[in-house]
Amino acid sequence: MSTSVLFDAPGPRARRRHRLLGVVTLVLALAVLALAVLRLQDRGQLTGAKWEVFVTPAYVQVLLEGLLDTLKAAVGAILLALVFGLVFGVGKLSANRLVRWVSWTVVEFFRAVPLLMLIVFVWTVWSETIGSLWSLIIGLALYNGAVLAEVFRAGIQAVPKGQSEAAMAIGLRPGQTMRIVLLPQGIKIMLPSIVSQFIVALKDTSLGYVILAPGLTYAGKLIWGEFDNRLATGLVLAAIYIVANGLLSLVVTWLQRRLGGKPLEIVPAQMQSQAEAR
Amino acid sequence: MDVLIDNASAILDGFWLTIRLLVVNSVGALVLGTLMASLRLSPVPVMRAVAAVYITVFRNTPLLVLIVITYFGLPELGITPGFFTRISIAMSIYTSTFIAEALRSGVNAVPLGQAEAARSIGMPFTMTLTQVVLPQAVRATVPPMASVLIALTKNTSLAAGFGLAEATYRLKGLVNDYASDRWVIFFGIALGYIVIVEVISFGAARLERRWRVA
Numbered sequence: 001m002s003t004s005v006l007f008d009a010p011g012p013r014a015r016r017r018h019r020l021l022g023v024v025t026l027v028l029a030l031a032v033l034a035l036a037v038l039r040l041q042d043r044g045q046l047t048g049a050k051w052e053v054f055v056t057p058a059y060v061q062v063l064l065e066g067l068l069d070t071l072k073a074a075v076g077a078i079l080l081a082l083v084f085g086l087v088f089g090v091g092k093l094s095a096n097r098l099v100r101w102v103s104w105t106v107v108e109f110f111r112a113v114p115l116l117m118l119i120v121f122v123w124t125v126w127s128e129t130i131g132s133l134w135s136l137i138i139g140l141a142l143y144n145g146a147v148l149a150e151v152f153r154a155g156i157q158a159v160p161k162g163q164s165e166a167a168m169a170i171g172l173r174p175g176q177t178m179r180i181v182l183l184p185q186g187i188k189i190m191l192p193s194i195v196s197q198f199i200v201a202l203k204d205t206s207l208g209y210v211i212l213a214p215g216l217t218y219a220g221k222l223i224w225g226e227f228d229n230r231l232a233t234g235l236v237l238a239a240i241y242i243v244a245n246g247l248l249s250l251v252v253t254w255l256q257r258r259l260g261g262k263p264l265e266i267v268p269a270q271m272q273s274q275a276e277a278r
Numbered sequence: 279m280d281v282l283i284d285n286a287s288a289i290l291d292g293f294w295l296t297i298r299l300l301v302v303n304s305v306g307a308l309v310l311g312t313l314m315a316s317l318r319l320s321p322v323p324v325m326r327a328v329a330a331v332y333i334t335v336f337r338n339t340p341l342l343v344l345i346v347i348t349y350f351g352l353p354e355l356g357i358t359p360g361f362f363t364r365i366s367i368a369m370s371i372y373t374s375t376f377i378a379e380a381l382r383s384g385v386n387a388v389p390l391g392q393a394e395a396a397r398s399i400g401m402p403f404t405m406t407l408t409q410v411v412l413p414q415a416v417r418a419t420v421p422p423m424a425s426v427l428i429a430l431t432k433n434t435s436l437a438a439g440f441g442l443a444e445a446t447y448r449l450k451g452l453v454n455d456y457a458s459d460r461w462v463i464f465f466g467i468a469l470g471y472i473v474i475v476e477v478i479s480f481g482a483a484r485l486e487r488r489w490r491v492a
Contacts, residue, residue, distance in 0.1 A: 005385065005393040005411050007321045008403075014321070022324035025317075029328050043355050112428075112475045113468045114435035117446045121464050124453045206340035210439035217342060230350035238339040238347065245338040 040231075050229040054236050059223060066219025067240065073133060073215060074202040077140035081201070082194070084145025089152025095174060103149070110146035116207050118142055123211040132213040136205065144201050148194065155190035156182050192256045199248045203241065216240060281459040282466040285452060292448035293470050299366065299434040299444060300474070304427060306370030311377025318382050329378070337375040341433055344368035349440050365437050373433070376426045384419030385411070417489045424482030428475050445470055 010018060040046050053059045091103030110118070119139030127135050159182050167177040209217035216237055224233040282289065317329035336344070348368040352358065359367075388411050396406040438447035449467045453460045 004319070004321070005388045005390055006319060006407065008397065010321060018322045021322045025322065025324045025328055039355050045354060109468070109472070112432075112472045114432035114446060114471060116432075116435040116438065117449060117467065117471070120438070120446060120450050121453065121460075124450065125460060203338075203340040206342040207436070207439075209342055209346075210436075217340075217346070220346070224350075231347065231354045234343060234347035234351055237343045238335075241340055241343060242335060242338040246334070249338075 045231055050227070050232045053223055053227050053229065054232075062219050062222060063216070063236075063240070066214065066216040067244075069133065069213075069218075070202070070205045070208075070215040073137050073140065073205045073208065073213070074198065076137045077144060077201050077205075078194075078198050080137065080141035081144035081148050081197070084141060085148025085150075085152050087149075088145070089149035089156070090178060092149065092153045093156060107146045107149045110142050111150070113143075115139060115143045115204055116210060119207055119211060127211070132208070132211050133215075135211055136208045136213040136215070139207075140201055140204055143204075144197055147197055147200075151190050151193045151197065152186070155186040155193070158189050159185045188259050191259060192252050195248065195252045195255060199245050199252070202244060202248070206237075206241070279462060281452065281456050281462055285448075288448055288452070289445070289467065289470070292443060292445040292467075293474075295437075295442060295444040296431075296434050296470075297474070299362075299369070299437060299442075300427075300431055302362075302366050303369045303373055303430055303434070306366060307373035307377050307426075307430070310370060310374035311381065314374060314378040315381035315385075318378060319385055333375045333378055336371050337379075339372075341368065341372045341436055342439070344372050345436060345440060361440065361442055365440055365442060369430070369433065369436075373426065373430050376429065377423070380419055380422035380426055381415075383422060384415040384417075387418035388414045417486070420482050420486045420489070424479055427478050431471065431474050431478065 123135035345368040435446035
């Protein structure tokens with residue numbers, strides 16, 4: 001019995017070889033880590049002065065407030081993005097050609113343009129009226145909304161065709177079919193993808209650093225400005241993000257198992273026609 | 279429109295840097311990503327674990343934080359390459375995790391029966407791999423790989439936050455200098471990115487069609 005397309009089930013000699021290779025890999029990996037730690041030690045990066053901040057209550061609070069702002073930005077952005085995505089995702093499936101075309105253009109535009117560019121532009125134009133946090137949220141909402149529009153479209157199309165045909169047959173109008181029949185079933189298929197997108201948005205809130213929007217990265221900047229410990233701060237920020245994203249990934253796996261099905265496949269526009277033809 | 283023509287050289291310089299970042303990091307990420315994918319798919323459990331840790335750690339760290347670490351952190355360790363290199367190290371590592379996952383999903387897309395059939399007609403290991411499994415895996419890898427490269431194109435804009443004058447950096451400068459023409463500038467630079475993205479997805483679509491098995 002073999003579980004991989006690449007290999008046969010190992011025999012006794014292969015197993016011995018694997019064990020040896022395993023030990024070698026482990027030693028190599030540990031050596032790399034040890035080298036890194038030694039280098040940190042040599043350069044005086046492991047002194048209390050560089051790391052003490054992160055157990056000092058006042059500064060832990062700065063980081064926690066930053067985390068809170070980051071979460072607020074991510075939640076705000078995803079909520080706005082859901083509205084944006086719903087409108088244009090359903091728009092892409094509209095019976096009206098003009099609506100379909102406009103939705104397609106809007107979605108493709110915001111998917112193809114760098115998020116940072118959107119954020120920087122919104123910020124330079126409107127920062128006086130809306131502030132940097134909202135510039136970040138709006139930029140994030142436009143980009144993630146465009147991605148979610150694709151998720152909505154794919155999710156709705158994944159509902160078996162018989163459902164919409166049956167809805168039409170009993171005399172529901174297209175709007176009603178969407179609202180009563182397709183969306184409630186589609187949401188179930190979309191949920192894991194929506195949470196995955198939330199993880200992406202959470203990671204992208206770090207871009208607030210560039211426009212000095214409040215959040216984790218900005219809190220980090222404040223700390224390293226005071227203690228001159230950029231490397232230590234960077235590593236701590238990374239750790240916080242890894243834990244937060246790891247927890248959310250668990251939610252995604254749980255949702256997938258619970259709701260069944262696999263993640264929706266979102267492919268670049270050019271390949272869509274072929275993907276659908278397949 | 280005049281703004282764009284008057285500043286054409288600045289904008290094109292910006293995009294040239296964007297493209298250089300894209301190419302350098304595509305290569306870097308491909309090399310690292312292939313290495314990690316082969317570890318991830320290896321029959322040795324420890325190798326798989328090492329690759330899994332690498333992928334989880336670097337994939338879940340925002341690219342911006344990774345750049346902060348290499349950009350500010352490497353000099354603190356006495357390693358002082360230029361801006362471009364320091365940013366590229368972070369960008370290649372970050373992107374390599376997505377490449378590794380794309381490659382892995384490609385191999386996993388090949389049905390188990392293919393390899394079993396190859397073995398049962400007596401093909402040795404290398405032949406099974408090179409004649410049956412890999413050709414199919416590479417084909418299945420094209421769409422996710424294109425997505426990764428498109429994401430990388432957009433991610434190169436992060437270099438703007440660290441003093442590299444690529445396209446997004448130019449946008450920021452021009453919008454400040456020519457406040458009345460900012461929409462023209464915005465759509466002009468957006469168009470530049472869209473062209474790059476379209477070239478990648480067009481190329482991928484071509485490849486996919488070309489490699490399709492009847």
